[in-house]
Amino acid sequence: DIQMTQSPSSLSASVGDRVTITCRASQSISSYLNWYQQKPGKAPKVVIHVASTLQSGVPSRFSGSGSGTDFTLTISSLQPEDFATYYCQQSFSTPFTFGQGTKLQIK
Amino acid sequence: QVQLQESGPGLVKPSETLSLTCTVSGGSISNYYWNWIRQPPGKGLEWIGSIYYSGSTNSNPSLRSRVTISVDTSKNRFSLKLNSVTAADTAVYYCARGAIPGATGLYNWFDPWGQGTLVTVSS
Numbered sequence: 001d002i003q004m005t006q007s008p009s010s011l012s013a014s015v016g017d018r019v020t021i022t023c024r025a026s027q028s029i030s031s032y033l034n035w036y037q038q039k040p041g042k043a044p045k046v047v048i049h050v051a052s053t054l055q056s057g058v059p060s061r062f063s064g065s066g067s068g069t070d071f072t073l074t075i076s077s078l079q080p081e082d083f084a085t086y087y088c089q090q091s092f093s094t095p096f097t098f099g100q101g102t103k104l105q106i107k
Numbered sequence: 108q109v110q111l112q113e114s115g116p117g118l119v120k121p122s123e124t125l126s127l128t129c130t131v132s133g134g135s136i137s138n139y140y141w142n143w144i145r146q147p148p149g150k151g152l153e154w155i156g157s158i159y160y161s162g163s164t165n166s167n168p169s170l171r172s173r174v175t176i177s178v179d180t181s182k183n184r185f186s187l188k189l190n191s192v193t194a195a196d197t198a199v200y201y202c203a204r205g206a207i208p209g210a211t212g213l214y215n216w217f218d219p220w221g222q223g224t225l226v227t228v229s230s
Contacts, residue, residue, distance in 0.1 A: 001168075034216040036152075043201055043220035044152065055218070087152055091215050095167040096154040 002026050002090050006099035012107040017078045021102045023071045023088035032092040035064055035073045038101075039084045047086075048073060080106075109134035111202050111221035119196075119228050125189040129202030129221055136160050136183045140205035140212040143176065143187045145198040146223075153198075157205065157212050158185055165212060192228045199223040 003026035013019050023033065031051040036044035046055045048064035051071060061076040075082055083106050088099040115127035129141065143155040156166030158176045166174045175188040189196060203217035 032214050036217075043203075043223050044217075045220065046206070046216050046218045049206070049216040049218075050214070089152070089216070091213060093213065094154075094165050095169070098152040098154070100151050 001095055002029060002093060002097055004088055004090055004097050004099040006086075006088055006102050008102060009100065010103040010105060012105045013078055014107045015078050015080060019075050019078060019104065021073045021086055021088075021104075023066075023073070023099050025069045025071075025090055025092075028068045029090045029092035031067045032090055033064075033066065033071045034089045034091060036087045036089065037082075037084045038087065044087060078104075109204065109219055111204065111219060113200060113202050113221045113224040115224060115226070117225060117227060119192055119226060120230050121193055121228055122191055125187070125192050125196060125200075125226055125228070127187045127200055127202075127224065127226070128184055129186070130182075130184040131204075132183070136178065136180055136185065138208040140215065141178065141185045142203045142205060142212075142217060144201045144203055144217065144220075146201070147195075147198045155187065155189075155200075159212070194228050197226065197228045199225050 005024045007022045033051045035048040038044040047058045052064045063074050085101045085103045110132045112130050119125045137160045140157045142157040158164045164176050173190050178185040201223045203220040205215040206218040
């Protein structure tokens with residue numbers, strides 16, 4: 001199985017801050033890396049797919065980059081609705097696997 | 108717009124079989140991969156398995172011996188059976204579509220998702 005490791009596991013930030021979350025794969029996954037946002041009691045929703053493609057309807061303050069084993073999700077200017085848990089997920093091979101999550105909290 | 112809705116018992120006894128159905132509305136089940144994903148309370152996400160509308164399946168090796176996924180195209184729905192459950196199978200179970208249609212489930216992402224259903228394993 002491909003292991004996905006996110007850092008940090010939690011992050012405190014303020015509205016307007018720029019934040020970056022990192023995801024590392026245990027082997028190369030090319031660009032087949034997706035990012036999901038999950039709010040309490042809700043299903044995850046995709047924000048970035050194939051490493052850097054912004055999902056339709058997602059604000060442009062979200063961006064993704066990386067390839068191979070190292071990836072980042074950046075939110076350029078945090079808004080109140082962005083405080084949530086973020087998961088990376090690889091779709092390069094089965095079993096599809098997720099990172100452990102990064103909880104983004106208000107400072 | 109496609110919507111997914113999970114249904115099934117919220118409580119299952121240990122050693123019994125967990126059975127869930129995901130009904131797809133607003134679109135056809137054809138030409139897509141359909142997935143089951145679970146999340147234990149307070150924990151992360153685990154992919155359980157997937158099924159193509161034609162019936163071909165793939166599942167997580169960690170669960171493969173206990174998992175059966177099936178599809179009913181006439182009713183636009185697919186199902187999950189997980190047998191010999193224990194307390195470790197307590198989780199919110201989500202169904203989700205592979206976003207891109209086609210003959211491979213790889214290089215895809217999950218969109219949309221159902222709202223999820225909590226299944227508790229307890230006597």
